[in-house]
Amino acid sequence: MSEPSxxxxxxxxxxxDIGKCMIRCGAEINRVEETVMRICRAYGMQQTDVFSIVSMxxxxxxxxxxxxxxxxxxxxxxxTNFMQLERLNALSRKLCANPVDPASVRPELEEIRRxxxxxxxxxxxxxxxxxxxxxxxxxxxxxxxxxxVPIAVILWLIGSLVKVHGxxxxxxxxxxxxxxxxxxxxxxxLGLADHAGMIMIGDVMLVIPGLMLINSVRxxxxxxxxxxxxxxxxxxxxxxxxxxxxAVPILIFGAGGVSWI
Amino acid sequence: xxxxxxxxLIFAGIGGTLGFSLIFRMRKKLIVWSLLGAALTxxxxxxxxxTMQHAFFQNxxxxxxxxxxxxxxxxxxxxxxxxxxxxAIIPLVPGGGxxxxxxxxxxxxxxxFHAQLTQTARVAAGLAVGIMLVSVLMHQxxxxxxxxxxxxxxx
Numbered sequence: 068m069s070e071p072s073x074x075x076x077x078x079x080x081x082x083x084d085i086g087k088c089m090i091r092c093g094a095e096i097n098r099v100e101e102t103v104m105r106i107c108r109a110y111g112m113q114q115t116d117v118f119s120i121v122s123m124x125x126x127x128x129x130x131x132x133x134x135x136x137x138x139x140x141x142x143x144x145x146x147t148n149f150m151q152l153e154r155l156n157a158l159s160r161k162l163c164a165n166p167v168d169p170a171s172v173r174p175e176l177e178e179i180r181r182x183x184x185x186x187x188x189x190x191x192x193x194x195x196x197x198x199x200x201x202x203x204x205x206x207x208x209x210x211x212x213x214x215x216v217p218i219a220v221i222l223w224l225i226g227s228l229v230k231v232h233g234x235x236x237x238x239x240x241x242x243x244x245x246x247x248x249x250x251x252x253x254x255x256x257l258g259l260a261d262h263a264g265m266i267m268i269g270d271v272m273l274v275i276p277g278l279m280l281i282n283s284v285r286x287x288x289x290x291x292x293x294x295x296x297x298x299x300x301x302x303x304x305x306x307x308x309x310x311x312x313x314a315v316p317i318l319i320f321g322a323g324g325v326s327w328i
Numbered sequence: 329x330x331x332x333x334x335x336x337l338i339f340a341g342i343g344g345t346l347g348f349s350l351i352f353r354m355r356k357k358l359i360v361w362s363l364l365g366a367a368l369t370x371x372x373x374x375x376x377x378x379t380m381q382h383a384f385f386q387n388x389x390x391x392x393x394x395x396x397x398x399x400x401x402x403x404x405x406x407x408x409x410x411x412x413x414x415x416a417i418i419p420l421v422p423g424g425g426x427x428x429x430x431x432x433x434x435x436x437x438x439x440x441f442h443a444q445l446t447q448t449a450r451v452a453a454g455l456a457v458g459i460m461l462v463s464v465l466m467h468q469x470x471x472x473x474x475x476x477x478x479x480x481x482x483x
Contacts (some may be wrong), residue, residue: 313434
């Protein structure tokens with residue numbers, strides 16, 4: 068190849084940063100590993116080995132001179148963001164087709180990664196629509212669907228505070244579920260809604276790790292056992308946190324008098 | 329199940345997909361594709377609910393349909409399949425099942441807890457197997473082109 072060759076450390080560092088970003092916005096693990104490998108290969112690396120789980124990527128690559136480099140990236144938090152994922156995907160495709168100087172790609176990567184808005188109004192609208200729709204989906208009445216909307220706004224505010232203050236995800240999930248439980252009971256007692264349970268499901272769908280559960284089973288079936296097990300465990304622990312959350316209003320007010328299912 | 333219930337399931341499900349497309353920060357132009365995917369998945373789901381007994385199969389076929397749709401749409405729109413898949417599958421995700429499971433756990437009704445847990449596991453397995461079958465198929469198709477790429481870089 069006629070292109071200039073870049074040092075293994077520089078290439079791997081860029082590839083791993085792109086991989087880390089992809090995990091952060093919700094990519095599958097095998098896709099992340101493949102992307103890192105493809106980028107390294109495009110830059111003329113001789114051999115690349117990547118291993119990734121949801122919270123960590125480790126990669127080693129060897130360039131033409133036989134110099135080996137190993138780097139790792141720790142991933143702390145993730146939130147699904149398909150717009151970002153799409154741009155990262157386009158960037159890595161571009162790099163594979165035309166491996167330009169890794170240093171010149173940095174500003175673009177930084178621009179994709181930066182997301183200055185903490186409270187996204189779009190996400191809030193999504194919360195409202197999803198909560199009302201799922202309340203109806205699981206058998207609630209129109210009144211229940213309307214009641215789930217203000218609760219969804221509060222869940223959105225609680226969820227957004229996590230990003231601002233970096234609170235523990237478990238704690239926030241339990242808090243969200245407890246708040247939704249109290250408010251659902253309040254709406255039913257005030258006669259504004261019929262089934263506390265239906266409102267709860269509609270709102271809990273926003274925080275319950277259902278998609279994570281499916282993805283974990285899928286990853287295990289595809290052979291990514293480590294990653295799949297971690298995700299399965301996380302989704303079970305989050306479900307337990309939700310259970311602890313709505314146990315509080317049930318224990319205080321009792322299940323009687325209010326329809327929970 | 330009567331027609332009214334089926335229509336509520338389909339339209340409320342599509343609403344749920346719309347909400348989650350926004351929460352997942354999908355590009356506005358692509359949202360219509362994810363809604364079509366949800367309509368397809370939910371249509372197949374309603375048919376399966378009416379004709380099949382076991383929760384595994386009730387969820388396997390909609391997942392197959394949704395995953396195939398996601399792969400085809402990804403090719404058409406040149407964007408990752410994950411987003412269409414996640415959005416089309418989300419109404420079927422056993423959020424309700426997980427909630428009921430945890431509810432019975434909290435109230436101490438262990439028989440109901442066990443029954444719900446089994447049911448939720450069946451749903452999750454059905455969806456995961458459906459998605460996996462399609463992704464294995466796509467992987468086989470893609471591996472071919474990946475090898476070609478590997479050859480090119482070695483030259």
